[in-house]
Amino acid sequence: xTDISPSALPVVRLxxxxxxxxxxxxxxxxxxxxxxxxxxxxxxxxxxxxxxEDASRTPMGVVAVNPNSKIICRMLDSNPxxxxxxxxxxxxxxxxxxHRTRLYDAPYYRLIHAEADGLPxxxxxxxxxxxxxxxxxxxxxxLLAPMVAALQKVTGVTTVVMNGTGRARSLEGLEERTEALxxxxxxxxxxxxxxxxxxxxxxxxxxxxxLFFDQRPNHAFAANLSKDARVLDMFSHVGGFGLAALxxxxxxxxxxxxxxxxxxxxxxxxxxxxxxxxFETRKGDAFDVLAALAEEGETFDVVVxxxxxxxxxxxxxxxxxxxxxxxxxxxxxxxxxGGYLVLCSCSHAVDLTRFRNACSRGIGRGGRRGQIIHTxxxxxxxxxxxxxxxxxxxxxxxxxx
Numbered sequence: 001x002t003d004i005s006p007s008a009l010p011v012v013r014l015x016x017x018x019x020x021x022x023x024x025x026x027x028x029x030x031x032x033x034x035x036x037x038x039x040x041x042x043x044x045x046x047x048x049x050x051x052x053e054d055a056s057r058t059p060m061g062v063v064a065v066n067p068n069s070k071i072i073c074r075m076l077d078s079n080p081x082x083x084x085x086x087x088x089x090x091x092x093x094x095x096x097x098x099h100r101t102r103l104y105d106a107p108y109y110r111l112i113h114a115e116a117d118g119l120p121x122x123x124x125x126x127x128x129x130x131x132x133x134x135x136x137x138x139x140x141x142x143l144l145a146p147m148v149a150a151l152q153k154v155t156g157v158t159t160v161v162m163n164g165t166g167r168a169r170s171l172e173g174l175e176e177r178t179e180a181l182x183x184x185x186x187x188x189x190x191x192x193x194x195x196x197x198x199x200x201x202x203x204x205x206x207x208x209x210x211l212f213f214d215q216r217p218n219h220a221f222a223a224n225l226s227k228d229a230r231v232l233d234m235f236s237h238v239g240g241f242g243l244a245a246l247x248x249x250x251x252x253x254x255x256x257x258x259x260x261x262x263x264x265x266x267x268x269x270x271x272x273x274x275x276x277x278x279f280e281t282r283k284g285d286a287f288d289v290l291a292a293l294a295e296e297g298e299t300f301d302v303v304v305x306x307x308x309x310x311x312x313x314x315x316x317x318x319x320x321x322x323x324x325x326x327x328x329x330x331x332x333x334x335x336x337x338g339g340y341l342v343l344c345s346c347s348h349a350v351d352l353t354r355f356r357n358a359c360s361r362g363i364g365r366g367g368r369r370g371q372i373i374h375t376x377x378x379x380x381x382x383x384x385x386x387x388x389x390x391x392x393x394x395x396x397x398x399x400x401x
Contacts, residue, residue, distance in 0.1 A: 009051050012041055012065060012073060016055040023060060023075065027387045028115045030063065030073035042067050046173060047138035051080050064120070064139030068173040074120035074137060084143065089150035092118045097154050100381055108192050109381040110213045111155070116385040121168065124151065125209040127190045127201055130159040132209040136168035148181050159183030161203050167312065178204060189265055191272060195220050196247035198272040199238050200265040207237065207262070214378040215240055215306065218344065218396040221376055222304055223248035225340050229301035232256070232293070232334060234286050239266030241304040241342070246275045256282045256289050290330035303335050304342040311347040320347055321358045328362025332401060341370065341399045348393045355395050363399065370399035
């Protein structure tokens with residue numbers, strides 16, 4: 001798609017009962033039932049740009065339109081005269097970049113956190129000279145070229161990888177593809193220093209962008225509890241909590257995951273840190289392993305459970321809450337007296353109160369009692385958009401049992 005002047009853009013209009021005030025105050029989405037969807041609008045190419053007007057024909061800004069999505073419009077700029085070109089991307093990326101460089105002294109962080117950073121549906125994680133883009137909205141696919149050019153200009157990265165996989169893209173009607181857009185595709189994992197540990201990120205074939213930067217502050221808090229401790233890291237992925245604990249002086253860490261490739265990456269991280277003698281891995285279904293550890297009479301000073309999203313949407317909310325309760329029930333008996341249990345949720349549909357209730361209920365049903373000593377969220381490179389509850393998805397509860 002080439003750059004288009006605002007005067008050449010088509011117009012889409014809200015129906016009279018749509019909540020225009022919320023959009024004016026910063027809400028970034030227009031749902032399909034809030035827009036006048038005539039034949040012209042329905043025939044627009046997914047990812048097209050348009051001027052959004054309210055029901056009285058007052059321009060509200062430039063939006064990206066996808067007639068195939070329940071989110072039919074995503075607000076890009078509240079200035080109806082804005083031109084969405086490379087310079088526009090440079091401005092958005094620079095604003096995000098300045099914040100991250102103030103936070104971190106090394107170039108390993110989430111650079112763009114979608115709507116909260118003004119690029120709806122776009123995630124960009126930085127791994128040194130490598131950046132991974134997830135364009136999870138049709139407009140981002142259509143304007144990938146100027147976005148990538150701006151990314152290079154702002155950050156100086158030499159390799160840009162597109163990770164076009166996941167549920168969000170399928171909801172937008174986009175095909176899955178992963179490829180290097182700039183530079184050569186990395187053939188080896190990228191070593192990422194974080195919280196004193198070293199993580200191996202598979203940016204070409206790993207989950208999401210290859211590493212979860214959002215848990216950085218939660219890794220750090222758990223690590224502070226772990227000196228001289230025996231640590232169990234359930235759903236460990238590439239060793240997030242376990243390796244941070246070892247860097248902080250844990251006696252030992254056992255990482256459990258259902259994926260052999262991520263456990264191999266965790267072992268490579270431990271080797272790079274020279275802590276392999278204190279690090280073990282165990283492949284298996286988390287629920288089965290929790291039950292087996294209890295049968296084996298094992299206990300740990302710190303137990304962390306960081307499962308995938310059990311409730312990615314409202315239809316799976318109740319089943320997800322039951323799964324979180326079950327995790328807590330099985331994990332609680334493994335915690336030594338006076339030890340710590342860390343329970344995490346990355347489910348958009350589960351709010352903090354319901355998650356806390358499910359976890360506390362599970363701990364009780366596991367025969368234990370505890371106090372909450374800390375509640376953690378995503379790091380500051382994952383800003384929360386106040387108008388969009390979905391951007392505050394990550395929750396971590398720290399119990400002392």
